[in-house]
Each structure stands twice: as structure tokens, then as C-alpha cells.
Amino acid sequence: MTGSWLLLDIGNTHTVAGLFSADGARHVQVRFRTDPGCTSDEYRMLLRQLFADAAEGNLWDFIERALLSTVVPALEPVVARACGDIPFHSINAHMTREFELALPFPEQLGADRLANVAGALTLAEPALLIVDAGTATTFCLVDARRAYIGGAIVPGLDTSWRALQARAAKLFAVELVRPDNTVGNTTETQIRSGVLHGYEAMIEGMADRLLRDAGLENATLVATGGCINLIRLSPRFRLEPDLTLKGLHRYGQLNG
Incomplete structure (x- = not known):
């Protein structure tokens, strides 16, 4: 699990989170209700609990980087703070792409x-x-x-x-x-x-x-x-x- 990427797709109703390796292989995926009122500490704890079995330890010791797609703007800074020092990218129209x-x-x-x-x-x-x-x-x-x-x-x-x-x-x-x-x-x-x-x-x-x-x-x-x-x-x-x-x-x- 070392060097995993945390991928988060935050929708209006549900959030899908996945742990992927750098080469694109999926390790595990979870789905939970989106809570716009969640704090960064709560978000960090929630993800650690949801991925506890897959990470076999503290999730945040295994994450190399995090990438976010969200249609709930208020949660972008919350997730960024939850990720701490982990390199964090929120997808936008100015990033490098193939289209x-x-x-x-x-x-x-x-x-x-x-x-x-x-x-x-x-x-x-x-x-x-x-x-x-x-x-x-x-x-x-x-x-x-x-x-x-x-x-x-x-x-x-x-x-x-x-x-x-x-x-x-x-x-x-x-x-x-x-x-x-x-x-x-x-x-x-x-x-x-x-x-x-x-x-x-x-x-x-x-x-x-x-x-x-x-x-x-x-x-x-x-x-x-x-x-x-x-x-x-x-x-x-x-x-x-x-x-x-x-x-x-x-x-x-x-x-x-």
C-alpha cells in the first residue's frame, strides 16, 4: 500500500473514494454520504476508518498524493487541510490534460x-x-x-x-x-x-x-x-x- 494515491470524487449526495497505485491499479474503493458540514479533522478520521482494513494501519502513512474532484466547493479546503502535508491537487480547467x-x-x-x-x-x-x-x-x-x-x-x-x-x-x-x-x-x-x-x-x-x-x-x-x-x-x-x-x-x- 506504500505510495498509494488517494482519489476523491465528491458529489452532491455521495462521495466515492479510492486508493490506487501509481500505475493505475485499484486497491480498494468506498462510498459514503457527502457531508458539507464536515470538519477537516472529522474528514481525516472518517477516511482513516473507512480504509482501515485496506491500509492495515494508519492510512495517512501510506498516501503519496491526493487528487480531488468536487462539485461542493466548501469541501475543497476541508479536504486539503485533512490531507496535511500530502501533495494535493483539486481538478480544474487550467491543469494539463489530453483534450x-x-x-x-x-x-x-x-x-x-x-x-x-x-x-x-x-x-x-x-x-x-x-x-x-x-x-x-x-x-x-x-x-x-x-x-x-x-x-x-x-x-x-x-x-x-x-x-x-x-x-x-x-x-x-x-x-x-x-x-x-x-x-x-x-x-x-x-x-x-x-x-x-x-x-x-x-x-x-x-x-x-x-x-x-x-x-x-x-x-x-x-x-x-x-x-x-x-x-x-x-x-x-x-x-x-x-x-x-x-x-x-x-x-x-x-x-x-
Whole structure:
């Protein structure tokens, strides 16, 4: 475990953390709820506890460097302080990368999307369409020039589901288990069908429209994010649960 890299992808709802070797081999990965109110001491203790079995000792004795992708800006200084003297990098649009940002305001692109593009380019040649199904569902398009040209942002599965519960007085919470059939015959099965099958249809339909409008019909489709285990996408999607962490690792290699 000596010389491991700590990779952190902090989302609005959950955080995924992984220990990788310098050559990209994954040792262990954990997932926990994002807490914007966490202090640096609490964060340091939490990570040490979560990785206790893998590190076989004090985690912080094994970490060589740390790389962060976050959509929660308040946690960036917290994590930096938690890492102490360990070399720390927070992904941004100004770092060395292997793709162009063909955007009018490249600094607005989220760190998670930067990492996703970097990760996808280690797996397949462009053109690419990358879907990240989380609190928000993001679509990223990379053309054959290795240029990020744009995409779309849609409310995520859980976000949409919670909004439906909050706004529809006669609907109630059900366990989100994917039904095999779209035709529900009870309120529960109709909610499950609408939320889960509807979400799948949204991703498939948005992918078609984005590829058509960008002229990238032959692009490779890659899907990641915390919600991909709840849904079933067509076989044209390559499922990569570790995509963001792989992208963080690639940023680390390019920004030594």
C-alpha cells in the first residue's frame, strides 16, 4: 500500500473514494454520504476508518498524493487541510490534460466532468458521449479532435423522484425497484415504471438527440454514476462505475 494515491470524487449526495497505485491499479474503493458540514479533522478520521482494513494501519502513512474532484466547493479546503502535508491537487480547467475545451467559458465546466472525459479517453478513442447518472445527470460530448464540445444537464433520478413526492400530494414513497414491464396496474408499479423506465428512456433519447445534433452518430457511449446500478441501458452503453476515479488518476499522471 506504500505510495498509494488517494482519489476523491465528491458529489452532491455521495462521495466515492479510492486508493490506487501509481500505475493505475485499484486497491480498494468506498462510498459514503457527502457531508458539507464536515470538519477537516472529522474528514481525516472518517477516511482513516473507512480504509482501515485496506491500509492495515494508519492510512495517512501510506498516501503519496491526493487528487480531488468536487462539485461542493466548501469541501475543497476541508479536504486539503485533512490531507496535511500530502501533495494535493483539486481538478480544474487550467491543469494539463489530453483534450481541448472548445467552450466559451471553459472554467465553468465541473471537475467531475473534466475527470470523466479524462477517464473515458483512457478507455476508448473519440468521438465519445459520456453519461454520468448522479444527483444531476450530465451528458458530455467529445469529438474526434479530442475536443469537449458541450453536452446537457438533467435532474437526476433521485432528484426527480424526490421532487415528484414533494409536489404530488396523492403520491407516496415506494421502493425504487425496476419493474420488468412498463405497464403498471397499481399506483406503486406505475410510479416505479414512470420513474425508472422513464429515466432510462430519457437517457437513451437524450443520447440520440445529442449525437444527432453534434453529428457524432458513431461515437462510443460510456455511462457512469451512482444510479447506473438501478437502471438498465441498452448494450450500446459501456458501463464504467470507476470512470471518474480513473480520470482523476490520469490527471495525476499528467500533473506530477
